[in-house]
Amino acid sequence: MTRSFTSLDDEEFNRLFRDFRYTAYRLETLQRYDVSYEQAEFSRFLAGEPRGEFPGIGAWCETVREAVAAGKRMHRVHVVVDPLSDYVRFECGWAYEHTVEAGEDVRLVPVAGRDWPEGLPHYDYWLFDSCDLVAMYYDEAGAFVSGKLITEPAKVVEANRWRDMAVHLSVPYRQYATGPQLAANP
Structure with missing residues (x-):
């Protein structure tokens, strides 16, 4: 069974973040996301302004704080390509700082150029409680196009395998943030 949605404000999609019981996991593979709620802060970042409120x-x-307070785990892995795009530098230096402070376990898999980790897809998704898979689709500029809730067992098992592989290959955000790739950035 597959259900689709075309907005990040879709009630069915947002209910997944309220109703999951144990874990919510995200694999991010894009080097740029065009997200309306980040545009003002991204512009400030590009202008060289210091990180502030977001x-x-x-x-x-x-959402993260409420889930963590209820004993749930929210985590993500972002495969990031060196040299980092402006957006990934922004996400690491500004956005992840806030989400990690809220309790999200953010991890990164740094790769050089075209050296994508073998076995990991170029495919964004959310996985709730290891059984509800939401495939996320974006256009070339990184704008959200659609999502599909997928319950086909083989695809869910594959997403779990990708999650385990990505977590194994990743480093915690705080460890990554102390490295040289972010040191010279605003």
Whole structure:
């Protein structure tokens, strides 16, 4: 069975973040996401302004805090390509700082150029409680196009395998953030 949605504000999609019982996992593979709630902060980042409040991500941080307070785990792995895009530098230096502070376990898999980890897809998804898979689709500029809730067992098992592989290959955000790849960035 497959259900689709075309908005990140879709009630069925957002219910997954409220109703999961144990874990919510995200694999990110893009080097640029065009997210409306980040645009003001991204512009400030590009202008060289210092990191400050991030109102656009407030609702997400509240979702994370509530889940973590309820004993749930929220985690993500982002495969990042060196040299880092402006957006990934922004996400690491600004967005992840806030989400990690809220309790999200953010991890990164750094890769050089075209050296994508063998066995990991170029495919974004959410996986809730290891059984509800939401494939996320974006256009070439990184704007969200659609999502599909997939319950086909073989695809869910594959997403679990990708999760385990990505977590194994990754480093925690705080460890990555102390490295030279972010040191010279605003």
